[in-house]
Amino acid sequence: MTDTMQARKSDTFVHFADAPVEDLEPGIKRQILTYSPDLMLCRLWFDAGVAGTVHQHPHSQISYIESGRFRAMMGGKERELVAGDSVVIMPDTDHGITCIEAGSLLDVFNPVREDFLGGGN
Template sequence: MTAPSQNCSETFVHASDVPVETVGEGITRQILSYGPDLMLCRLWFDTGSVGDVHRHPHSQISYIESGRFLSVVNGREQELDVGDSVIVSPDTDHGISCIEAGSLLDIFNPQREDFLATGEEKS
């Protein structure tokens, strides 16, 4: 098996082999598959956890796997349940808060190089 480069994951990624890192109070993340132009991450949120409003130069889609969330994009709020999604254009203010503990998938274009450069493994 060839080791992945810093900007590209293995072709096949088994979630059980990927570390989970704490990224905020009550929020953990797995960086799954990624290449220079695309990145997939899974995040888990405890009830009441908040992903503060922020912006970045990446396009983003979030897909709700479980739980319930309140998403805000450019000041507009929408409650999201299992199976719902939200798309965020580059350089757009957005954030999310967890109403009921759950998980979501975040897809970014291009990859979040800042995610690859930081973070500590959670045991």
């Protein structure tokens, strides 16, 4: 691992209270929990009625619904998801989510989302 890659990782153990929460847009908050060059784990909170922008990226993604109720769109298909449900999103696939009932989800990315850390795609 290069020095640059080593610098782009979180501590081995990350406490929830130590990871800052940021406002992404009205009604959506994100917390980067932990990351390495190969993986990133984030928690997001959504207010009811808020829709995340439909987008795509070169990263693989898995989303796990912690709480609430969401309408997820991926690759032209839509499904309602509730606590305990999950979805896998392949690279470069259009996807987005609308919150029906306020809740939170966990997102796992491969590789790390450099754009979340202030650099790259």
